Amino acid sequence: MDKMPQWADIVLIPLISLILAAVLSALVILAIGENPVAAFKLMVEGALMRSAGWGYTLYYATNFMFTGLAVAVAFHARMFNIGGEGQAMLGGLGVALVALYIPWPHWSLAILGATAGAALFGAAWAYIPALLQAKRGSHIVITTIMFNFIAAGLLNYVLVNVLRPKGSMDPASANFPDATKLPTFRDMFSTADNIMFRGAPANVTFFLAIAACVLVWYLIWRTRLGYEIRAFGFSESAARYAGISPVRITVIAMLISGALAGLMSVNTTMGESERLVMNSTEGAGFIGIAVALMGRSHPFGVFLAAILFGFLYQGGAELALWTNIPRELIVVIQALVILFTGALDNMVRMPLEKLFLALRRRNV
């Protein structure tokens, strides 16, 4: 017997957690002498009320969907992949190589090539920690976080010594050819007399992210592989009994996770900067952990949580731009959301479960 109806689990708990996080954030804003209501209004207006705001929100959300899915898939196999950051960096390298060295006739083919490159490089970067975990028992949390540093170092070296055009002082690759330029939302949704999403970086990769959400859902709940991944995640001893190889599942789940993290770079590197730059990931690999936690490792939950975090990112930028609220405070607000939705889940869950039990008993 479930303790609560499903809607309470999926909707009510995250909602209450969010409200708690918002209240606490408001208190913090009040404490530094700003008006929380005005701040909230500014965030909503900046991120959601104009199409350009949406253009930014959805651009960030695209990143978070990929990294959130990456963490979610690993979670299902009971692994904590916190190497999304490094895998996304390497994914960026894959995108850059594909875009720079293959002459693409059209963006529609280029995005397929970039997707393959990003997934391949991201997966390759997850492969080594996966192998170390599966064969040697080196903990995946430790190895993936170390690999984040190695990825940053590697990218630094490649950009400075290999991909930097002669004479450039900027540690970045050359600009990608025009044929690889992905259509932005502005290109797609504007009409001659009504320009939408002006200046916003959201691009066609957003739809790739939605497709990834759908595919991951199918993978986890409808395929043999997903069945085995979840079984392994729930009980390794039972998986062994069933003849599911722990080594195989560990490696495959991490390859998929790394590939998804790598895909994020199609959005940032090909869709936005149109060249490979240092630190193109901007911490999205870590935000993915929060997104997966809040989305309960379910692709639809990840989709919603990614949009929420996109809103927080864009709204936060607006706050920094128009008020005296420092950028660091935005990080505090994001941290509060993560704290309440991820870490303090039980704080909300326990009283709610008791409440529902009491209600049910009264009905009986």
Next chain:
Amino acid sequence: MTAPAIELKGISKAFGPVQANKDISISVMPGTIHGIIGENGAGKSTLMSILYGFYKADKGEIFIKGTKTQIPDSQAAIAVGIGMVFQHFKLVENFSVLENIILGAEEGVLLRPSLAKARKELAHLAKEYELNIDPDALIENLSVGHQQRVEILKALYRRADILILDEPTGVLTPAEADQLFRILDRLRDEGKTIILITHKLREIMDITDTVSVMRRGEMTATVKTSETSPEALAELMVGRKVLLRVDKVPATPGKTVLEIKGLRVIDDKGVERVKGIDLTVRAGEILGIAGVAGNGQSELLEVLGGFAEGTGSIRVNGVALPLSGKGADGQARRHAGIAHVPEDRQREGLIMDYTAWENIVFGYHLDPEYQSGLLMDNTGIQTLAQEKMDRFDVRPPHPKLAAKNFSGGNQQKIVLAREIERNPDLLLVGQPTRGVDIGAIEFIHQQIVNLRDQGKAILLVSVELEEILSLADRVAVMFDGHIMGERAPDQTDETELGLLMAGITEMPDKPIIQAIDEQFDHQQKEREGEQNG
């Protein structure tokens, strides 16, 4: 008239929506042994935990020796003279007997005076109750039976005159259990009051003066043991008539299905668990492996099931199976015609968070009949699960319920439905009725016998000697990784098997329990010799 040693009046306790104890009243006279019998989850342990101060009752009163008493914690329970011997001993393995006995009852800052006092007291107790034990032996070097003795001594040292024993014979050989009962008899004669919690009817009949039966949190009856019978008790436990014996015709064994030669298994810690055994199982027979838990039976099943590695040779229908590396996994074993009902259904046989329908194909999930294109045929599997659950009388018959929400017996039926219905040549069964209610035991045993009658080979491992004796057509006894011998169930008895389970192959000319102790000491010395050499 003397006051009862313990009197409980109207005890109730609920955990959330579950009513673990409902208005329970019981009174136990001093100097008697009172049995409490009931199925798993009937509320026996909850009731005793309330008596020992682990839980607080929602309602009800406790009287100890006629005085109304509050027992908020175990210290208070000890103070009023209650001692508890848990199913899983609470001993520090690398402490001596003496150190364990004073643990928590040390007096003063320095240990030496308390140890000296305990040594004197222990000698006195040993004489009074015939509880002989070397006070300086380390717990890890003691046999399970002796460890249990230390637990009893611990309680007596704390001046307990009411002893509660929770499933005390679960880990003992029959001879050790007999020895325990002799100790309990002696304690009763000295005026101690004993409460024995068990699910074994035979123990109740053998030793108790009165018995209370619990079912679903309620006390359904309290009767004098001399005025009842096992059948009557079983009926009270389950709420309907129960067949205690398995109905079966003699086996008609056919060709050899499983042939094991020189099998050895070394576990993760480098300890050899199976030390070169030979066994055969033929079609249409049940080979029962008896033995005290931890003598290599689990490892034997794991290697056969493909999730542990070993050396030696295993043939099924004449085909050699790889014992390590490629091809030594559960999938390959299933393809070879082996089905496996594992010992631990919660850790191995089922994914507790999976629904019943997901579990009904677990291990066979790659089979083409469960696929539709690239995806799994979830609707087809759900229909199949519904059919199987109906056939095996799984309650509630809801395929979409998670496995963890079924009772132990119904979980086991889900596993059986999956394994038996795949029509295997060889069925491995480990502890088929552990944690299973009596009502379901009957059904499960019948299913195993039916499969045998269809001409399948069955290897049954169980620590319940009664189960082995009633199901098996041949009994092999395992001890310390060896097969000590094979017997026909109708040409042996619990005494002989009990000796084999302790590693003794010939009837000794001294008291049995003494022979077992000597055998254990001998074993211990050998082990030390191995370590030193």
